[in-house]
Amino acid sequence: MAVSPQKNTPAAYGEASIRVLKGLEPVKQRPGMYTRTDNPLHIVQEVIDNAADEALAGHGKRINVTLFADGSIGVEDDGRGIPFGLHPEEQVPVVEIVFTRLHAGGKFDKGAGGAYSFSGGLHGVGVSVTNALSTRLEVVSYRERQAATIAFSGGDVIEPVAVRAATNADRKQGTSVRVWPDKKYFESAELPKPELVHLLRSKAVLMPGVTVTLKHEKSGEIQTWLYKGGLRDYLLQTLNAEPVIPLFEGEHYAEDGETENFAEGEGAAWCVAFTDEGLAVRESYVNLIPTVAGGTHESGLKDGLFQAVKGFIEMHALLPKGVKLMPDDVWSRASFVLSAKVLDPQFQGQIKERLNSRDALRLVSAYVKPALELWLNQHVEWGRKLAELVIRQAQARQRAGQKVEKRKGSGVAVLPGKLTDCESRDISLNEVFLVEGDSAGGSAKMGRDKETQAVLPLRGKVLNAWEVERDRLFANNEIHDIAVAIGVDPHGVSDEPDLSGLRYGKVCILSDADVDGSHIQVLLLTLFYRHFPKLIDRGHIYVARPPLFRVDAPARGKKPPAKLYALDEGELTAILDKLRKEGCRENAWTISRFKGLGEMSAEQLWDTTLNPETRRLLQVGFGAIDAAGTTELFGQLMGKGEAAARRELMELHGDAVEVDV
Numbered sequence: 001m002a003v004s005p006q007k008n009t010p011a012a013y014g015e016a017s018i019r020v021l022k023g024l025e026p027v028k029q030r031p032g033m034y035t036r037t038d039n040p041l042h043i044v045q046e047v048i049d050n051a052a053d054e055a056l057a058g059h060g061k062r063i064n065v066t067l068f069a070d071g072s073i074g075v076e077d078d079g080r081g082i083p084f085g086l087h088p089e090e091q092v093p094v095v096e097i098v099f100t101r102l103h104a105g106g107k108f109d110k111g112a113g114g115a116y117s118f119s120g121g122l123h124g125v126g127v128s129v130t131n132a133l134s135t136r137l138e139v140v141s142y143r144e145r146q147a148a149t150i151a152f153s154g155g156d157v158i159e160p161v162a163v164r165a166a167t168n169a170d171r172k173q174g175t176s177v178r179v180w181p182d183k184k185y186f187e188s189a190e191l192p193k194p195e196l197v198h199l200l201r202s203k204a205v206l207m208p209g210v211t212v213t214l215k216h217e218k219s220g221e222i223q224t225w226l227y228k229g230g231l232r233d234y235l236l237q238t239l240n241a242e243p244v245i246p247l248f249e250g251e252h253y254a255e256d257g258e259t260e261n262f263a264e265g266e267g268a269a270w271c272v273a274f275t276d277e278g279l280a281v282r283e284s285y286v287n288l289i290p291t292v293a294g295g296t297h298e299s300g301l302k303d304g305l306f307q308a309v310k311g312f313i314e315m316h317a318l319l320p321k322g323v324k325l326m327p328d329d330v331w332s333r334a335s336f337v338l339s340a341k342v343l344d345p346q347f348q349g350q351i352k353e354r355l356n357s358r359d360a361l362r363l364v365s366a367y368v369k370p371a372l373e374l375w376l377n378q379h380v381e382w383g384r385k386l387a388e389l390v391i392r393q394a395q396a397r398q399r400a401g402q403k404v405e406k407r408k409g410s411g412v413a414v415l416p417g418k419l420t421d422c423e424s425r426d427i428s429l430n431e432v433f434l435v436e437g438d439s440a441g442g443s444a445k446m447g448r449d450k451e452t453q454a455v456l457p458l459r460g461k462v463l464n465a466w467e468v469e470r471d472r473l474f475a476n477n478e479i480h481d482i483a484v485a486i487g488v489d490p491h492g493v494s495d496e497p498d499l500s501g502l503r504y505g506k507v508c509i510l511s512d513a514d515v516d517g518s519h520i521q522v523l524l525l526t527l528f529y530r531h532f533p534k535l536i537d538r539g540h541i542y543v544a545r546p547p548l549f550r551v552d553a554p555a556r557g558k559k560p561p562a563k564l565y566a567l568d569e570g571e572l573t574a575i576l577d578k579l580r581k582e583g584c585r586e587n588a589w590t591i592s593r594f595k596g597l598g599e600m601s602a603e604q605l606w607d608t609t610l611n612p613e614t615r616r617l618l619q620v621g622f623g624a625i626d627a628a629g630t631t632e633l634f635g636q637l638m639g640k641g642e643a644a645a646r647r648e649l650m651e652l653h654g655d656a657v658e659v660d661v
Contacts, residue, residue, distance in 0.1 A: 024100065024132035024155035031185050034129045039188045040073075040181035041195055043133055046126035047075045047177050052203050052288045054079025055210045060174070065200060066215045071180065072136075073191065078174040081143030084150075084161055093161045095141055095150055099131045100157065127177075131155045136180040142171050154182070199290065201225050205234040206288050206339050231271035231337045239335055241275040244389055245382040248272045248375055252367035253341065261362065263558065268340040268364045270301060274333050274386055281335040286345050286355050295347075295355030297340040299613035300364025306330045307365070308372035309390055316380075318387045320395075326429065326451075329394040340364060344578060358614050397426055416481035420445045422454045431506035432485060433544065433610070434458055436520050439598030440605075444510070447602030448610055454504065456485050461520055465527045466638035473531060482527070490531040497534055507535065508617065510544040510609065512596040513567075525620065526638050529630075536620055545616035546597060546609045551575050552590040556582045565608050567616060 027034050036042040054060040060079040067073060083094040090097060131137050132155035141148045147166045151159035166172075183189040197214065204212040204225035214223045227233055232249055253267030273281075284291045284298050291297070306327040313319050346357045376383035415421065418441075422430055432454040435441040441457025448455060463476045470490050474480040483490060487501035509524050511517035521543060528541050535541050547565035549572045555561050559582065566572035572591070579589060594600060600608070609615050622630060636645040 024102065024128060026102070027129050027132040028155070028185075031129075031133055035133070037186055039190060039192055040133075040179075040186050041191055041199075043130040043181060044073050044075070044179060044191065044196075045199060046130045047073075047179065048199065048203070049289060050127060051075055051077035051079065051175070052207065054175075055207050056288055061210055063200075063203065063210065063212045064215070065196075065213065067191070067217060068178075069217045071189065072178055073181075074176065074178040076174060076176045078171065081141040081173045082139070082175050083143070084141050084146075084148035084163065093148075093150070095139060095148060096157060096161060099127055099137065099139065099150075099152060100155060102128055128155070130179060133182050133185045134179050135182045138178045140176040142166060142175070143173050197223065202234075202283065202285065202290060203288060205230065205337070206285055231269060231339065235271045235273055235281060235335065235337050238281045239273055239275070240281075241277055241335075243273040244276055245274055245385050246379075248274075248372060250368075250371045250375075252371065261366075261560070262359075263343045266341055266343050266363055267367055268297065268301075268338060270336060270338045270364075270368060272301075272305065272334055272336045274389060275335060276333070276389060280332075281337070283336070284338040284340070284355075286340050286342055286347075286360075288339075289345075289347075291347075291353060291355050293354035296357055296360040296614060297338060297342070297355050297364050300361040300366075301336065301338050301368055302327055302331050303361065303613065304365040304368030305334060305372060308369045308376065309386060311373060312376045312383050313387045313390070316384070316387070318384070319391065323391060323394050323398065324451075325390065325394050326397070326424075326426075328429065329390050329397065333389055333393060338364070344581075346574070361613055397428075400426070414484075416456065416485055418457055418481070419485050420448075420455045422448075422452050423450055424452045426452075427502060428505050430454065430504045431508055431542075432456055432504040433508045433510045434482065434524060435597065436511040436517060437596070437598055440510070440512075440596065440600070443597065443600055443602050443605045444610065447604075447606035453610060454485075456481065458482075458520075461516075462523045462527060464523055464638055464640075465530055466634065467640060470531060479527065483532075486532075486535075488532060488535065491534060492531075493533045495534075499534065499538070502535075502540070505540065506542050506617075507540055508542045508544050510546070510597065513546050513548040513594065514596070517596075522637075526634065528620070529634060536622065539619055539621070541620040543618045543620060544609050545618060546594070546600070546605075548572075548594060550592045550594065550604075551579075552592070553579055553584060554588050556584045563604075 031037050035046075048063065048065065051060070051063045054077050055063065057079075060077050062076075062078045064076040065073065066076075082098060085094060086092065087094050087097055131152050134155075135153060137152045139150050139152075145166050146163055147170050148161055148163045149159070150157065150161045181189065200212045200214055200223075204210060205227050208228050208230045209226075211224065211226045213225075215221070232247060235247065249269075249271040251267065251269035253265055254262040255264060282294075282298075284294060284301075286295070286297060306325075309330050310325050313325070319325065340355075340360060340363070342355070342357055342360050342363070344357075345355055345360070347353075347355060376386070419432075420441075422432075424430055429452045431452060433444055433448070433456070435444050435455055435457050438457050438459065441455055444455045444457075458478055460478075462478050465473065465476075465479065468476075470492075473490055474483070485503070486507055487503040488499060489497060491497035507528075509521055511520040525541075525543075528536055532541075545567060547567050548569075549566040551564040551566065551572070553562050553564055556579065564575050566575055576589070580586070597605065597609075607614065636649055639645070
C-alpha cells in the first residue's frame with residue numbers, strides 16, 4: 001500500500017487568527033513601546049510623578065521614597081488620595097481603573113475645573129504600565145477619614161478594594177504605593193541610585209517648599225532635599241565654572257486675558273549662567289517631568305537668548321566687520337535650568353524624554369527675549385561683557401571654518417549645477433538635503449535657511465548601488481552629484497577615507513511620506529551603507545520625516561485658528577482628540593493629506609521639515625546588529641538574485657507588521 005508523504009500544512013488564516021489584546025496585555029507583550037526596559041527606574045518614576053503632580057497642584061508638601069531590602073520601592077505623598085468610590089459610568093472602584101486601564105486618568109481634562117491643570121502625566125498609561133510590569137503592587141489611599149487598600153499582581157487585582165475607617169495612626173490624606181518590579185521585563189533589576197537621586201533632587205528644586213526624602217532600608221540612610229532658593233541655588237551648586245556675568249533668572253506665566261496665544265498659567269521659570277569654560281549644565285523640565293533630550297521649550301530658550309543678545313549687540317554697534325552671529329555662539333556658552341508649564345504637552349514617546357509641542361517654542365521665547373533685553377539694557381556693563389564673550393565665540397567658529405576650507409581648497413571637483421549651496425563654511429552647522437523631485441527641491445530652496453542649509457534635488461529613483469562596483473558608481477549622474485556635493489569619495493567598511501573634504505555636518509534624506517518616498521530612502525541608505533559607511537559611522541547621515549496630514553483648526557476659546565501637522569495616522573488621532581478637549585466642534589476642522597513634498601509651500605516645508613527647532617530628523621546608525629548580520633540583511637533586501645530570500649523573510653516576519661485600522 002502506497003503511503004502519501006506528509007506535508008507541513010501551514011496554519012489556517014481566518015477570523016480566529018486575529019488576536020485582540022485586552023487590558024494590560026499589550027504592555028506585557030511589548031513593554032519597550034511603553035517604558036524603558038534597561039532598568040525599572042522609569043516605571044517607578046511614573047509613581048513619583050503622580051506624587052509630584054499632587055504637590056504641583058498645591059495639595060501636598062511631602063514625597064517620601066523608600067528602597068526596601070526585598071527590592072521593592074515605596075512612594076508616599078500627602079496629597080488628596082486616589083478616589084476609591086465607584087466610577088459613575090464603569091461601576092468599578094476608581095483606584096482599580098487607574099492601575100488597570102490604559103488611557104485612564106485625571107489628567108486629560110485640561111480645562112478650567114480639571115483635577116490637574118498642569119501635569120506631566122498625559123498619556124494615561126503611566127501607573128497602569130508600572131502595575132503590568134510588577135510581580136506585586138500595593139496601594140493605600142487615605143481620604144475623607146477613610147483608608148482603602150488594594151493589591152495587584154502582573155496588572156491583575158488579587159486583593160479587591162477594602163475600605164476601613166481611618167485611625168489616629170493613619171495619615172489624614174495621601175497615597176502610598178509599593179512596587180515589586182518584575183525582573184523578567186528588564187535587562188537589569190537594579191535601580192540606578194545616582195539617577196534616582198538626581199530625579200528626586202530635581203523634584204525638590206522645581207517645587208520650592210516641598211520636602212523630598214529617600215530612605216535606604218538596608219543601611220538606614222535617609223537623604224532629604226528641601227530647596228527654598230529654587231533654580232538659582234541648584235544651578236550654582238551644580239556649575240563647575242565661574243559665570244562671567246551675574247545669573248540671568250526670571251519667570252513669567254500667562255494671566256487670564258493677557259494673551260490670546262497662551263492659556264492662563266502657561267509659561268516658564270529659568271536661570272541661565274554664561275561661562276567662558278567648563279562643561280555646560282543643561283537641565284529642562286516640563287510640568288516637573290525631566291526632558292533629558294530637550295525639545296521645543298529648550299529651543300524657545302535658545303531663540304529668546306539669541307534674539308535678545310543679538311539685538312543688544314546691534315543696538316550698541318559692537319559687532320566687528322565681517323563677523324556674523326549664529327544662535328550657537330550664544331547657546332554654547334550658556335548653562336541653564338529651565339522649568340516650563342505647558343497646558344497640554346506633547347512628548348516624543350511614552351518615556352517623555354523630549355517635548356514636541358510646537359507652541360512651547362513661542363511660549364518660552366516670548367517670555368525670555370523681552371526679559372533678557374530689559375536686563376541687558378539695565379546692566380549695560382554686564383551686557384558688554386556678554387557681547388565680548390559671544391563675539392569671541394563667533395570669531396573662533398569662523399576661523400575654524402576657514403581652516404577647513406583651506407585644507408580642501410586644492411583640486412575640488414566642480415559642484416553640481418543643481419546644488420543650491422549654503423553661505424556658511426562652518427561644517428558643524430552646515431547641512432544638505434537630498435530632496436526627492438525638482439518641485440519639492442524648489443520649495444526647499446525657497447524655504448531653507450540660506451546661511452546653513454543646502455539643497456540637492458534628485459530626479460527619479462536613485463540607482464540600487466548594492467551590487468555596483470565602486471569604480472562604476474560615477475556612471476550614474478545622481479550618485480556622482482551626491483558624492484561631489486558632500487565632498488567625500490566612495491569607500492569600504494575597512495577603508496580609512498579622507499573626510500577632510502566633507503562639506504556638510506548633516507546629510508539629510510528628504511522624501512515623500514509615502515511608499516515611493518520610503519523606497520527612495522532605502523535606496524539612498526543602501527548607497528551610504530555600501531559605499532560611504534564612514535559617514536554613517538561618524539553620525540553624518542539623517543532621515544527627515546515630513547508630515548502626512550495638515551489639520552486646519554478653527555478658533556477655540558482664546559486660541560486663534562491654527563495649522564497643525566501630523567506625521568502619521570496616530571498623531572492625527574491625537575490632534576483631533578486634543579481639539580475635541582479644547583471645545584472644538586466635531587468636524588469643524590479641515591484635514592488635508594499631502595500627496596508629496598511638492599504640494600507643500602516653502603513656509604510649510606520650513607515649519608515642518610527644515611526648521612531645526614521643530615522638525616523631525618532621525619540620525620542613522622548601525623544599531624545592535626553586527627556588521628556581518630547587517631550586510632547579510634541588506635543582501636537579502638537589495639540583492640538582484642535574492643527574490644527567494646526576500647519572500648522567506650516576509651513569510652518569517654510578516655506577523656510582526658502592525659496595521660492601523
